[in-house]
Each structure stands twice: as structure tokens, then as C-alpha cells.
Amino acid sequence: MDKIIIENLNVQYSDGTESLKNINLNIPANAVTVLFGPAGGGKSTLLRTINRLNDLADVNLLKGRVLLNGDNILDPKYNVTELRRRVGMVFSRPVPLPLTIYENVAYGLRVAGEHRRSKIYEMVEKALRQVVLWDEVYDRLNSPANALSGGQQQRLCIARVMSLQPEVILLDEPTSALDPVSTAKIESLLQELSSQFTIVLAPHNTQQAARMSDFGAFFLQGELIETGPEKELFMRPKDKRTQDYVDGRFG
Numbered sequence: 496m497d498k499i500i501i502e503n504l505n506v507q508y509s510d511g512t513e514s515l516k517n518i519n520l521n522i523p524a525n526a527v528t529v530l531f532g533p534a535g536g537g538k539s540t541l542l543r544t545i546n547r548l549n550d551l552a553d554v555n556l557l558k559g560r561v562l563l564n565g566d567n568i569l570d571p572k573y574n575v576t577e578l579r580r581r582v583g584m585v586f587s588r589p590v591p592l593p594l595t596i597y598e599n600v601a602y603g604l605r606v607a608g609e610h611r612r613s614k615i616y617e618m619v620e621k622a623l624r625q626v627v628l629w630d631e632v633y634d635r636l637n638s639p640a641n642a643l644s645g646g647q648q649q650r651l652c653i654a655r656v657m658s659l660q661p662e663v664i665l666l667d668e669p670t671s672a673l674d675p676v677s678t679a680k681i682e683s684l685l686q687e688l689s690s691q692f693t694i695v696l697a698p699h700n701t702q703q704a705a706r707m708s709d710f711g712a713f714f715l716q717g718e719l720i721e722t723g724p725e726k727e728l729f730m731r732p733k734d735k736r737t738q739d740y741v742d743g744r745f746g
């Protein structure tokens with residue numbers, strides 16, 4: 496089943512840069528979709544579009560449709576608050592709130608309207624378990640979040656997103672600031688979560704793209720060059736440009 500259907504999407508920044516050129520892409524549910532390719536290909540622009548973060552950026556042209564469960568999220572009438580509950584976003588640098596570990600997760604739950612203390616505790620614990628952080632922090636939930644390691648902070652940021660029970664999780668180079676051990680933890684966590692959620696990942700290098708791909712999409716200078724299931728784009732790409740990139744000949 497396709498969770499997100501992107502139809503004829505064009506995004507142009509106000510300086511005239513055409514960051515996405517007529518993109519058509521179906522993103523499957525319950526899988527990790529990797530968007531990969533060299534710098535400037537449009538991966539971050541696409542992730543931001545799916546979360547309507549481009550509403551705040553310098554975009555002067557946005558055409559096409561992005562259907563989530565069949566509804567066009569680019570429609571001005573689409574409720575953006577609702578969208579951001581359904582579609583969570585994780586960025587490359589973990590940015591915990593200047594609060595305790597517990598409050599980092601609880602805060603969003605309260606904003607979302609949950610005020611029962613025992614329910615909040617239950618949801619915080621569940622989210623911290625989902626990101627395999629609970630065992631490392633259960634005895635210091637009231638310590639400041641910024642005392643955690645970078646990898647722990649990133650898992651905390653993912654927990655914050657998870658606690659709102661999103662349907663889709665977008666991640667833009669979530670491990671680019673992390674060491675290999677933390678990176679491996681996040682990768683296995685995402686693979687675990689993909690059985691229940693739709694995950695869209697802009698990986699931070701080709702090796703990570705190949706490791707994580709249940710479905711891959713190769714972007715080059717605003718164009719979607721090709722897509723393929725599993726590791727196909729890394730083993731047997733059809734387009735020479737994908738082949739060259741995967742072989743490390745450019746980018």
C-alpha cells in the first residue's frame with residue numbers, strides 16, 4: 496500500500512532555483528524509503544514539502560500534489576497542525592528542548608492535549624522504550640536532556656516524535672552528527688519501527704542508503720532519476736547516472 500503519493504511536484508525557490516522538477520513518487524507504507532543522491536538534489540526540499548515546512552521558507556512556486564492517505568496536504572485548507580502530528584520530522588542535529596529527559600517527551604504530549612499525569616508517564620515510557628533509550632535513562636528522567644550523549648539525544652528526539660504516534664517519520668540525515676555505534680543503533684531502530692510506520696530517510700551517505708533501503712529513490716539536481724525496490728538501485732541500477740553515483744564516480 497502506498498502511504499504517500501507525490502504527483503507532478505515542482506518546487507522553486509524565490510532565487511529561481513528549481514529544486515524539484517515534476518516529481519512523481521509513491522512512498523510505500525511500513526517500509527524505509529531512502530531518498531539519496533548528491534548534494535543539492537532536492538532531498539531536503541522534498542522532506543520539508545511533505546511536512547509543509549516550506550511554508551516558512553523562501554519558496555515562490557509550489558505546484559503539484561502530495562497525497563497522504565488520499566488527501567492533498569498541499570491544499571491550503573489542509574490542517575497543518577494535524578499534518579505535523581501525523582508526519583513527524585527528525586533533523587540532522589539533535590535539538591533537545593532545554594528541559595529534563597522526561598519533559599522533552601511529556602511537553603509535546605501536553606501540547607497535543609493530554610493532561611492526565613499517569614497517561615503521560617505511560618506514553619513517555621512507551622516512546623523511550625520504542626527508541627531503545629529507556630534502559631539507559633529510566634533512573635535519571637529528571638536530569639537535563641543536554642547531559643545525554645549525541646546519540647542518546649537523537650534517540651530522545653525520535654522518541655519525542657514517536658510519542659505523538661505519527662503515521663510517517665521523516666528523517667533528514669539523522670546520523671550525520673553521530674559516531675558509528677550511535678549510527679548503528681539508530682539504523683536498527685528505524686528498521687524495527689518500519690514494521691509499523693512509514694519511514695522516509697535522507698541518509699547521510701551511500702553506504703547508509705544501501706543498508707537501509709526497502710525502497711530507494713535517486714535524486715539528481717531536482718530530478719527523480721529512478722526508483723527501485725529493496726537494494727536494486729545499489730546492485731542493478733538501470734540509469735547510468737545512478738550507477739556512476741553508486742560507484743562513487745561523482746557526488
Ligand SMILES: Nc1ncnc2c1ncn2[C@@H]1O[C@H](COP(=O)(O)OP(=O)(O)OP(=O)(O)O)[C@@H](O)[C@H]1O
Nearest residue numbers: 508512514533534535536537538539540541552553
Ligand atoms: N532556502 C533556500 N533558498 C534557495 N535555494 C535553496 C534553499 N534551500 C535549498 N535550496 C536549493 O535547492 C536545491 C536543492 O537543495 P536541497 O537542500 O533540497 O538538496 P539536498 O538533496 O538535500 O542536498 P544535501 O545532500 O546537500 O543535503 C539546491 O540547489 C539548493 O541550493
Ligand SMILES: [Mg+2]
Nearest residue numbers: 538539540697
Ligand atoms: Mg539535504
